[in-house]
Amino acid sequence: MPRLVFVTILVACLPLTSNSELYGQPSRHLYKITRKDNRVGFIDKTGKIVIDFDRLPVEAWVGNFSEGFAPICFPDKPPSIYSMHCGFIDETGRIAIPPRFVLSSQFSEGLAWIRTEALVGFINQSGKVVIELPDSFSIGFHEGLAAVKTQTGSGFIDKTGRFISTKRYEQVEDFSDGLAAVAEGRWNEAKYGFINKSGEVAIPLRFDPRPGQFEGSMSLSRFTEGLAPVMFGNLYGYIDHKGNTVIPAIFRDAGQFAEGLASVTKADGEKGYIDKAGRFVIRLASGRGGQFNDGLATLAVEINGPTKMGYIDRTGKTIIEPKFDTAFDFIDGIAEVYFTEKVTSAAGPVTQTVHAYIDKGGRFVWRSQ
DSSP states (O other): OOOOOOGGGTTTTSOBOOOHHHHOOOOOSOEEEEOTTOOEEEEOTTSOEEEOGGGSOTTOEEOOOBTTBEEEEEEOOTTOSSSEEEEEEOTTSOEEEEEEESEEBOOBTTBEEEEOSSOEEEEOTTSOEEEEESSEEOOOEETTEEEEEETTEEEEEOTTSOBSOSOOBSEEOOOBTTBEEEEESOGGGOEEEEEOTTSOEEEEEEEOOEEOSSTTOEEOOOOBTTBEEEEETTEEEEEOTTSOEEEEEEEEEEOOOBTTBEEEEETTSOEEEEOTTSOEEEEESSSEEOOOBTTBEEEEEESSSSEEEEEEOTTSOEEEEEEESEEEEEETTEEEEEEEEEEEETTEEEEEEEEEEEETTSOEEEEOO
């Protein structure tokens, strides 16, 4: 079977994880932890180790949990032409679905996209193939529909595997708030709009996409909490589900709404957060704010050269000082962070990277040693 090439799967055979800024952070029961020797385990939100480091095979790559399952991948040996084969473990660390997939997404709405040497489609949580597709790629279901990229373009299927429309697009985003962004054309000729779950155009394709994260890709928008940021000329404003402009285009950068607030930068450089009426409710003296989740948002500021990350609350007050090299959103009261520290070894002082989880008070729930 011929294989498609997608810039979104340049991670070879590793399962894919959705961007939290796009899809929101799902609730988790278990959180991945890593040891200095790269062994993987999992803790619960209290920091208790549920799957110990020695429970999982040393040669395996293990992803994050979603809907009770985490992908696990094993390196292949010749004569296989693939670098890995992947399956899934359950929350005890047991292999629940054997590693027979050369590519897979995480579970979403009870299904996971997979590729084997023989077929492409979706499996259920028993590992049974319930949808078989032509050669294609997907990151999973959202709001009952899955975006699928095929040889002829991108469209959407329902959970029977039926495409909701014969129309194919250059690029699409997943459904959110009942609408999905779709783009026609490439490069400077590209325009995007939004379709509904029947595949009908709800908002005409009249917006200019930004260059995407990968070469040749485009960055489209999505609706959250009833609004979507779109570009008018060189500035961003916000539209509603009917395509009406409800917040004028006065921003050179604009994020999506979460918990009633959106991170923006005005044309004059002023940064902060606006509410759904377009009013500034938080002004940032410096740095860049992330998306709110669990009542807090990341704040990245430059401190004597390097950028450090901390957290602010909905009033803009710094709750956890910027001291982390990387900081992720809070999920169920804890957040994953990385930072460096100097320690003394037999060879003298060395700098090591620490992987940790913190609570909303900035206290360690777990940290690597």
